[in-house]
Amino acid sequence: MxxxxxxxxxxxxxxxxxxxxxxxxxxxxxxxxxxxxxxxxxxxxxxxxxxxxxxxxxxxxxxxxADRSELYVAVCARVAGQLTGRLRAATRGTGHPREVLTAAVETYLAFIEADPELYRFVVAHPFLDRPVDADPVSTLSDLVGDQAATLVAAALRQAGRDPAAAAPWGHGVVGMVRSAADWWLRADRPMPRADLATHLTDLAWAGLSGLLPRTPSETEETS
The missing domain is CATH 1.10.10 (Arc Repressor Mutant, subunit A)
Known part of the structure; x- marks a missing residue:
């Protein structure tokens, strides 16, 4: 037996x-x-x-x-994986911090422009038929914010500064870009994506540039 x-x-x-x-x-x-x-x-x-x-x-x-909400969460997980993967690829390397910021903003906007209906499906929750344990949109924002915070923390350490502020700054930049991107789609993209990316990068860099290390060329220009 x-x-x-x-x-x-x-x-x-x-x-x-x-x-x-x-x-x-x-x-x-x-x-x-x-x-x-x-x-x-x-x-x-x-x-x-x-x-x-x-x-x-x-x-x-x-x-x-089991229901529409479970399928919605699975789609959100797919979108989150694709977006964070593209952001990691775009910001990988040792480029100037402004170039990294530009690449991240451009990648985010290009991702949502490529499939705006999918972005609306994820962000607007039209498919949910019950509350879910964790808001997938907040989870996605947190994932992207964590990536941004990691980049800011590395730049702060390079500048010899305390990286404690990296988390709020990183998540703050992501919140700004997401809010502007939502407006851009609602307004039917009133300006080219490249122009929006430039405007957002300029605004974010105005706050971050004073906290990050200068390159030798930047130091010579201001001396």
Whole structure:
């Protein structure tokens, strides 16, 4: 009897593992379909459009996601991963702090301009049908703010200054950019993205530049 248990348990584990992998893959496919449906139908997309995009029925979608809110949170997690990944790539390296700031602002604006309906879907919460434990938008802002704070802290340490202020400054810059970006989309993009990025960079840099180390060329210009 003990031999039978030893032989059958691994089979069950393998079947369970394959089923778990299938469910993960199917959930990712439904998230893909949701993103595509938002792009096609707008931020007010419904479950019927999402199911049609996924080539299935609403019943099957609800088999993998308990409700609309769970699917919404999964889409937000996808967007957060993509945005933070692009920001890390854009700010990686040893460029001048202003160049890093410019790259971060431009990357954020380019991301939302590439798919404004997806951004509205995430930020405006039109898909939620119940409160969620953690606001995905606040979580996304916190993730981006933490990245900005890390960059500011490194610059402050390089300047020999206390990095304690990096967190409020980093999150403050992100809040400013997000607020301006929201206005930009609501106003139907009244200026080119590059101009908006320049304006936001100028404003943020006016506050940060006095706190960061100067390059040799900047020191010579003011001497």
């Amino acid at each position: 003990s031999n039978v248990n030893t032989e059958t348990a691994p089979r069950r584990d393998r079947r369970s593992s394959r089923w778990d992998e299938h469910r993960r893959a199917r959930r990712e496919q439904i998230v893909d379909a949701t993103v595509a449906a938002v792009g096609r139908c707008g931020a007010g997309v419904g479950m019927e459009e999402i199911a049609a995009e996924a080539g299935t029925s609403k019943t099957v979608v609800y088999r993998h996601f």
